Amino acid sequence: MIRAALPAAALLWGLTGCAASPPLAEGLPAGFPRSIELAGTPFFAQDEYQCGPAALATVLRESGVITSPQDLRPQIYVPGRRGSLQAELIGASRRHGRLPYVLAAHAGDLVAELSEGRPVLVLQNLGATRLPRWHYAVLIGYDADRNVAILRSGTSERVELRWQKFARTWHLGGRWAITTLAPGVMPGHAEPARFIEAAAGLEAAGRRAEAGAAYDAAIARWPHEPLAWLGRGNVAYGDGELDAAAEAYLRAIGLAPTNAAARNNLAQVLAAANCLPEARRQLERAAEFGAGTELAAAVAESRAKIEALPEPRAACALANPALPD
Amino acid sequence: MRSEKLQRACVALVSVSFLTLGMQMPAAASVIGTAEAIAAGSQTGSLATVHAAVSRDDVRAKLAELGVDAVQLDGRLAALSEAELAMLADRLDEAPAGGGALEVIGIVFLVLLILELTGVIDIFKKT
Numbered sequence: 001m002i003r004a005a006l007p008a009a010a011l012l013w014g015l016t017g018c019a020a021s022p023p024l025a026e027g028l029p030a031g032f033p034r035s036i037e038l039a040g041t042p043f044f045a046q047d048e049y050q051c052g053p054a055a056l057a058t059v060l061r062e063s064g065v066i067t068s069p070q071d072l073r074p075q076i077y078v079p080g081r082r083g084s085l086q087a088e089l090i091g092a093s094r095r096h097g098r099l100p101y102v103l104a105a106h107a108g109d110l111v112a113e114l115s116e117g118r119p120v121l122v123l124q125n126l127g128a129t130r131l132p133r134w135h136y137a138v139l140i141g142y143d144a145d146r147n148v149a150i151l152r153s154g155t156s157e158r159v160e161l162r163w164q165k166f167a168r169t170w171h172l173g174g175r176w177a178i179t180t181l182a183p184g185v186m187p188g189h190a191e192p193a194r195f196i197e198a199a200a201g202l203e204a205a206g207r208r209a210e211a212g213a214a215y216d217a218a219i220a221r222w223p224h225e226p227l228a229w230l231g232r233g234n235v236a237y238g239d240g241e242l243d244a245a246a247e248a249y250l251r252a253i254g255l256a257p258t259n260a261a262a263r264n265n266l267a268q269v270l271a272a273a274n275c276l277p278e279a280r281r282q283l284e285r286a287a288e289f290g291a292g293t294e295l296a297a298a299v300a301e302s303r304a305k306i307e308a309l310p311e312p313r314a315a316c317a318l319a320n321p322a323l324p325d
Numbered sequence: 326m327r328s329e330k331l332q333r334a335c336v337a338l339v340s341v342s343f344l345t346l347g348m349q350m351p352a353a354a355s356v357i358g359t360a361e362a363i364a365a366g367s368q369t370g371s372l373a374t375v376h377a378a379v380s381r382d383d384v385r386a387k388l389a390e391l392g393v394d395a396v397q398l399d400g401r402l403a404a405l406s407e408a409e410l411a412m413l414a415d416r417l418d419e420a421p422a423g424g425g426a427l428e429v430i431g432i433v434f435l436v437l438l439i440l441e442l443t444g445v446i447d448i449f450k451k452t
Contacts, residue, residue: 049424075401080391083422087413091404123423128435130442136423154425173421200359204406231359238356261362268356293365298357305355 024163025144029108036114037141037150038062043157044069051154052076052084055136056092058152059121059180065096083134086123086176094205098180099214101187101198105175107167110139112188113179119152120179125172134173139166183213192222199231208238226256233265242269246318253324260290264299266323267306274312278323285325360406380407380414387417 028034042061046054046069053069053076060067075092076084093100103109103120113120120139127133137153142163149166151159161169170177179187186195199214212235218228233248246269252262263286270279283306286299384405385398393401402410413420440446 046425051425052423055423074394074397078388078391078393078422081422081424083424085413085417085420085422087405087409087420088401090409091401095400095404123421125421128439130439131435132421134421134423135425176421196359197363200363201406201409204358204360205404227359227363230362234356234359259362261357261359261365265356290365295357295361295365298355298361301355 022164023147024107024142024149025147027107028144029111032111032115034145035141035143036111037143038114038117038119039140041119041138041140041152043152045155045157049082050077051136052089054154055121055138055152056084056089056180058138059119059178060093060096060098062119063098063180063182065098065180067096084136089121089136090178090201091205093178093180094202094207096180097207097210098182099185099198099202099210100178100180101190102194103177103179103187104189104191104194109187109189110177111142113177114139114141114188116188118179118181118188120177122151122170123173123176124166124169125174126169127172129172132172135169139177183210184217186217186221190221192218192225192228196225196227196231200227203231203234208235211235212239224255226252226259226262229255230259230262230265233262237265237269242272245269246273250324257324258289260286260293260295260299263289264295264302267302270318270323271306271309273317274314275316275318276306276309276312278316278318279306281325282323360408364406364408380410383414384410384417387413391417 042058044054044057050069050073053072056072056076057067057069060072072092075095076088078085078088090100090102103113110120110122122137122139124135124137125132126135135154137151137159139149139151141150142148143150146160147163148160149163151161151166153159181187195214196218199211199218202214203211211231215228215231215235218225219232222228229248229252233245233252236242236244236248246266249262249266249269252259253266256262263282267279267282267286270276270282280303283299283303287296287303290296290299381402385402388398388401389395405413437446
C-alpha cells in the first residue's frame with residue numbers, strides 16, 4: 001500500500017506546488033523594487049491562539065492607531081473557535097476608524113501595498129485544505145533575488161519563508177489579505193468597487209467621518225462612480241447637511257438614473273425641504289427601479305412615511321429644483 | 326423690560342427648534358445605506374440582506390455560545406455589515422478562525438494523513 005501511496009503523495013505535492021506559486025522573481029510586476037523590508041513595523045508576539053489580535057495590532061499600529069493585542073482580544077477573539085474570524089478583524093478595524101481594504105487575490109497587490117510602505121495582514125493555511133490550520137501573519141517585505149517573503153508571525157519577530165511556501169499557504173488560505181488604511185488614504189492598487197464597498201462598511205458601522213474621507217478620495221479618483229456619490233450623500237445627510245446631500249444624490253442619479261437607493265434618499269431630502277410632490281415623484285421612480293430587489297421594502301417604507309406627513313405649511317425650499325424625472 | 330426680552334428670546338429659540346425639528350423628522354426616516362445598495366446590486370447580496378435582523382440574532386447567539394463575553398457582543402455586531410452578518414450566520418462554524426502557527430508538522434505527514442483518511446492508504450493501522 002505504501003508503495004502506491006508515495007507516487008500519489010508526490011503527485012499531490014507537485015500539484016499544490018504548481019497551482020500556487022512560481023518563484024517571486026517571475027511573478028514580480030514590472031516597476032517594483034527587487035526587495036522591500038518594512039523593518040520599522042512593530043512586533044507583538046502572540047499568545048496561544050492569539051495571532052489575530054497580534055497581527056491586527058501590528059497593522060493598526062502601523063496606520064497610526066494606538067492599540068495592542070490585549071485591547072483587541074475582546075473585540076475579535078472567539079474562544080469556542082480558538083481563533084479570530086476574518087469578518088471580525090474587518091469590524092475591529094472599522095471600530096478604530098481605519099478602512100479595512102481587502103486586497104485582490106494577486107501577489108501583485110501585496111507587493112503594491114508593501115511598496116507604499118504599508119505591511120499587509122494575510123491569512124495563511126498552514127495545514128491542508130481538508131485539515132486547515134488557520135494563521136494570521138503580517139507580510140512586511142520580500143526579496144526577489146533570494147526568493148523569500150518576510151513576515152512578522154506568531155512568536156517570531158522576523159520570519160523568512162521561501163516565496164513558494166508563503167504563496168502556497170496564502171493560496172490555501174483563500175488568498176485573503178487586508179490593509180488598514182487611515183482616513184482618505186488609497187491602497188497601492190485600488191479597485192473602485194472594492195474601495196467603495198470598504199467605505200460603505202465604515203458608513204454602516206457608524207464611522208461617518210472616516211467613511212466621508214474615503215468617499216471623497218474615491219470621488220477624486222473616480223468621479224464617475226455613482227456609488228461613491230451615493231455614499232457621499234449619505235454621509236452629508238447623516239451630518240444634517242441636506243444641500244450637500246441633495247447635490248451628491250443628484251450626481252449619483254445623473255450617473256445611474258435607475259439607482260433606486262439614490263432616488264429614495266433624494267426623496268428624503270426633498271421631503272425635509274417641504275417639496276412633497278417632488279419627493280413622491282422620486283419615490284415612484286425608486287419603486288419602479290427597486291422592484292424585485294430587497295430595496296423594495298425600504299422604498300415602500302419611505303413612501304408610507306412620506307404619505308403620513310402633514311401637508312407642509314411652508315413652500316418648497318428648493319427655488320428651482322432641476323430634478324431628474 | 327428684562328423679562329420681555331427674555332420671553333422674546335425664548336420664543337425665537339423655540340421656533341428655531343421647531344424649524345430644525347421639522348427638518349429633521351422626515352430626515353430621520355430611512356435613507357438606504359450604501360452597503361445595502363451595493364448588496365442589492367450584487368447576486369450574492371440579494372438574499373443576504375433580506376434576513377439581516379435574523380442574521381444579527383443568529384450571530385449574537387452563536388458567538389455567545391462560543392464563549393464571547395456578553396458585554397462585548399453589541400460592539401462587535403455593530404461593526405459588521407449586513408452581508409457580513411449573513412455570511413457569519415450561515416458559516417460561523419466553519420469560517421476560517423486564525424489561531425496560531427503550526428509547530429512542526431510536515432506537509433508530507435499531512436498528505437499521508439489525508440490519503441489515510443480518504444482510504445487511499447492504511448499505513449497508520451497496526452493490523
